[in-house]
Amino acid sequence: MRSLIDRLRGVERDIVQPPEGRSPYYEAQGNEIAVFEAAWRKRLPVMLKGPTGCGKTRFLEYMAHRLGRPLVSVSCHEDLTSADLIGRFLLEGESTVWQDGPLTRAVKAGAICYLDEIVEARTDSTVIIHPLTDHRRRLPLEKRGMEIEAHEDFLLVISYNPGYQTVLKDLKPSTKQRFVAISFQYPGAETEARIVRTEVEGLDGDVARRLVAIAGQARALKDHGLDEASSTRSLVYAGSLIAAGLAPVEAGEAALVSPITDDLDLAQALREIIKAHFGA
């Protein structure tokens, strides 16, 4: 098994791949699995909302595995154009060749297409998804003068993280209302501790619980200078550093304080909280 994975690493693979191997670990926080499955059955596009690092991407990986569909992820950025999603003509020798973009590939292959942080993309790219998200389920390829009827199993998923840097970049209501939304929050304390323990091999249960307690208190500082609170991911990082032999207080500093703030008072307050739970 291990050797098989090793052989797959560092090797180019096509972006449309049916899920294989073990299912990614995911701990349900609420009814999100049921909602997603229902949306999937009716092929309704889904919007995942929630703060950074709370498990949106992991959830989707898990669902793709569970539903046995390939997952095509595209991280959106502000220079992402519709051509980057749909495809473009390339020159090959003496002729031009059309190359499908990731969205087109997914539409054809019946994959789940995940557009991460869609608000960051240029508006022209958000508009092209409109015909895909309603009853038409079609992707127009203007440059080629054609239209693709989406594969029966195609599903569009976007993520959307409302934060103050995106006030002016907010998704248009007309875009938003085309989706079924699932809201994510950081998981409850017990769940989160279980997640951290499962993610970090060999981490003591007590340490995981303390990390979660730290995160719970640190999250209360959001809006008080913290733009992004400590995420489950950063807890996993902190746990990993501890498991790798770093002292807990140092691991906390490296994973939970320094990355998220440059504000001295805030850093001191966070340190104080870490110290409170790990003693020093």
Next chain:
Amino acid sequence: MTDAPGLTVAQVLAELDELSFVASRDMKAAMTAIEPFGPQGLADWALAGRDLFLFDRDAGKAFWRASARLAGVTGGAGGWVGQARAFISFRGSWKALTAYLAQFAEAHAVFGADGVLEWGAVGLAFARTHLESAEIYFSLPPARLAGGRGLAGLHELITPINELVCARGLPAGLALPGALDVRDAFGAAAVAPWAKRGADILRAGRLRGEAFFRLEGQDSEEALLQESPGFRSHEHERFLGLVAQAVFGASPPLRSLGVRIGKRPFIETDGQSLFMPAAFPDGEEALAAFLHHTGHLAFGSYDAKQLDALFSEMGMAHPPLDADQRITWRPLFAAFGDDMPRFQLLFDLFEDFRIDARIQARLPNHVPRLLALAQVVPDGAVRPYFEAAVASLEMLVGRRPLVEPWSLLAGEAADILTAFRLARAWYAASGWPAVTLADRQAAYLPGRSPNSQRPVYPRKDPFGAEPPEPEANEGGPAAEAAARAEREATGGQDPDLEIPPEDTSGSGGRVGVGRPQPASRSQRRPAKRAEQATGTAYPEWDYREKAYRRDWAHVQERALTETDAACAQGLLAQNAGLLRRLRRAIQAEKPQRLTPLRRQLEGGELDLDAAVDYVTERRTGMSPPAKIYRERRLLARDTGVLLLADLSTSIMQRAADGNGQVVDRLKAALLLFAVTLEEIGDPYAIAGFASKYRDAVSFYPIKSFGERLTAHQRAVLGGLSGRLATRMGAAIRHAAAQLAQAGTSRRLLLILSDGRPADYDDGGDGRYLHEDTHMAIKEAADRGIHAFCVTLDPGGGAYLERIFGRGHYVVIDKLNELPERLPQIYLRLRGA
């Protein structure tokens, strides 16, 4: 002077006999003690006494009366005789001499046989410039002057003061008593800068200077704060606030108790705010104390219901309230009479334990920290209390088994009533030594303090639910300041203790006025007035009716007449560094901000898509235009912003960090914002607003979209001041109408506020204007205007999400950062 000493003495005696019977009797009584001085010494002594007596009768009498004792102390040495005689040079010096003689014995013990004369010489030197100073100097206990270091201690204290006496004519006596306190509290090095500052202030104004040296008033406070060693609370308010926010989900308002020399750093609370001592010995104790007291607020020590239950336990129907609607504690303890401190100690012991147990559940190092601080166990009657506190805390961290009664308090079910009942049981069981009020404070572990120091406002809402009263209420800032001063004046010592006991028995007595009744609000402005109101009328949303009130609020545009060009200039100069940084940031950002223009006829790089299209189309036989380049060029950003500043009275408050007023930072922020936007070139406007009743919402346009920033507009920004209240909804509607004229496709309404929406006529219903503001924001959104709120209210998170929506506000709890953050927030909002 005669040759025969014996003769001189006889002569002096004879002279005195004629002058005063008492004097000669006193002299004779002292003579035997002086005899060991030898005949010459005796004669000198007698002459000195006579001269002093002739100079001033009181001086002479004091001299003879002190003589026997002084001779006993010094043995044969007569240096004091000469020094005493030297007082003759100063008219009216008998008081100083009396003080000298009275302190001489102690000074001799402290400074030694030679040192004592130096001590005297210092005082005589003072007398030469200012006799009263010498009097004060000699009346100070020599041991304190020495500060445990003998003559060296005396000199380190006197030298800096002497320098000021010579250089600036500072009366030494004015500075000396304070200097002793300053040295005791902050060390010898602190004396010189402190005295120097005092001399400066004295020069500026006599009364202020005198108050400074008495360690009273603002000037002294500031100077002492600068000298305070250890953990200075005011420098760490934000840090403490953040920790409380993390642990308890809210942070209490902090007020300063000022510098308290020689007292333990006890935090006090009125049930709403924490009153912080200026300094703690170290950060650990400060944090422990802060968390403990915030714990009291968070875990119900001052909850109205709990307090009701407490008082009814003692047979009082309602807690007695003072005129300010605060509960006074004394009646609760009245039944214990003189033994009150003993009961209070037990009560606090249990209640503090309950609180620390609750905090420990959230912060596992809280109790270990308290225990680490409690290293020095006090002696005397308070020792058992202190030891019981330590032992109980040790139970919480498993160093001892948790036993009753402590186990009853260690859960969430326990409340202050549990603590009170346990305290009564232990009080009755006795075995606890009586404690005086003076000793009481030593019984508290570092970090804890007496819980009933001040009258408290009973908390109706759980901690963090709602900040106290809304900002706009009766009266302006002056009334509030007066009320605050009154409130603060009652702090410090337990005001209850000043109430005679006969007034505190029964169910409230004089101090109680029973349950608070809602004040009947007079309709101070008849509704009719609004009908004649001028200006633009806007509707207002009434959430109770679920309907708009038509033409309800009237907005008048007014020009701000106050200008202060110098202030504007000063602020810009002051923030020159920041401005440079902002400019650099904008310039550094420029290349990135340039939007790539695709499919251009010329440009710096190839546009790959366009090129491929071009080639494709050529191949198919068409002749497309050669638009295959892309170019980065400055594209006018299509964002218009209107900055709407809340100009209500609250901006005139002193800044929480004590330096200047909120309005100063506000001015700086607006100026920097304006200058930065000029630099960027985005269309922007600036306006302010304030309100008094619904018919008078003032909207002050400061800069409109079309124009460039003028010197006059800068001066207006420099001269901003606060007035009236915050009827935000009407102002937002008016601003939205203006923004519609901005002519840009993206429109941002940036609201700069320092508190919640409120007005004089909202009838105390805070929700009304909240809901209306929320509706105004929704209306703006419908017109394609994004509203975003920048607030200075640290408690803003509690209500802004409801008004502006998630992610549409930012709380700036570090006022100093406002000038820097405001332009940054704008840049971030509009997108790089």
